[in-house]
Amino acid sequence: MFRMTVQDVFFIRNRGIVATGRVEYGELRIGDEVRINDGSAVRVDAIEAFRKRVDTAKVGDNVGLLFARLTKSDVAAGDVITSTGVFLA
DSSP states (O other): OEHHHHHHHOOETTTEEEEEEEEEEEETTOOOOOEETOEEEEEOOOEEEEEESSSSTTTOOEEEEEETOOOGGGTTOEEEEEEEOOOOO
């Protein structure tokens, strides 16, 4: 399970839309599918933290999630990004 409330959204030419925020719950990896406000599933194409690419985002991290296939009208500040999954302890 993953949850992040979007704080800001911006567009990077030739890359896609980036939704920024702080991870509230769970963990996310590049390639995972998420839902924006319980909409259709969308693949996370990259994760960045402080201008560096990272493989995972976990609770408390301030990150930007890159979506190559979305437009700026698909996600906005205040939207909630979630995923479900099986996590082994």
